[in-house]
Structures are given as structure tokens and as C-alpha cells.
Amino acid sequence: MSRIVICDNDVQVCRFFQAAxxxxxxxxxxxxxxxxxxxxxRTAVPQLLVTDLHLPDMGALEMLRLLRxxxxxxxxxxxxxxxxxxxxxxxxxGADWVxxxxxxxxxxxxxxxxxxxxxxxxx
Numbered sequence: 200m201s202r203i204v205i206c207d208n209d210v211q212v213c214r215f216f217q218a219a220x221x222x223x224x225x226x227x228x229x230x231x232x233x234x235x236x237x238x239x240x241r242t243a244v245p246q247l248l249v250t251d252l253h254l255p256d257m258g259a260l261e262m263l264r265l266l267r268x269x270x271x272x273x274x275x276x277x278x279x280x281x282x283x284x285x286x287x288x289x290x291x292x293g294a295d296w297v298x299x300x301x302x303x304x305x306x307x308x309x310x311x312x313x314x315x316x317x318x319x320x321x322x
Contacts, residue, residue, distance in 0.1 A: 204248045
């Protein structure tokens with residue numbers, strides 16, 4: 200079972216994503232801040248991270264850079280309801296995929312499967 204960490208300060212968004220992903224046999228951990236996200240990813244590196252770009256305790260672009268140092272091969276989906284500029288910045292700062300909210304569950308699931316399946320095997 201693939202482990203996915205979802206980081207978003209919106210509890211409803213997290214629960215929505217969690218329910219959709221769990222129905223497709225993903226193990227999902229929810230966190231709501233950049234610090235708890237970094238800790239969760241250090242404890243057990245997930246097969247995928249889905250993170251909002253607006254977090255209460257750290258700029259998401261700074262978090263993306265830190266995550267790339269600690270988990271360089273882990274795919275990251277950056278999500279936001281903002282304009283294309285923030286999504287482009289996320290792409291340039293380490294995100295493997297970007298998505299604008301609202302996100303259809305089927306698209307999230309398909310993208311998660313794709314990113315996890317194309318991830319290089321770790322030794």
C-alpha cells in the first residue's frame with residue numbers, strides 16, 4: 200500500500216482527499232502545517248506528498264526546497280486556489296506536478312498513481 204501525506208490547513212479539503220484516496224487503497228496521513236509535514240516526511244518517507252501552497256507556519260516554496268533536500272526522489276503535488284504564478288513558482292522550486300483547486304478526486308487519484316508508478320526504485 201502506497202503512503203501519501205496530505206498537507207493542507209483546510210481540514211475539509213484533507214478529509215475529502217483522504218476519503219477519495221483511501222477508497223483506492225492508499226494509506227493517507229493528514230497534516231496541517233509545514234512543520235508537521237516535514238516531521239511526517241522525515242519519520243517515514245511517503246511515496247507521494249500533496250501540499251497546499253498556503254500554510255500558516257512557513258512559505259510553501261521554502262518548504263518545497265527543504266523537502267527536496269530531505270526526500271529528493273519523492274514526488275510532490277503542489278495545490279493552490281491561486282493564480283498560475285504561484286503554481287509556476289512551485290514547479291520551479293521542486294514540485295513534480297501542480298493542480299488548481301478545486302480538484303476532482305478522479306484527477307488526484309490518476310495523478311497520484313502515475314507519479315508513484317513512475318518514481319525510480321529506491322535502493
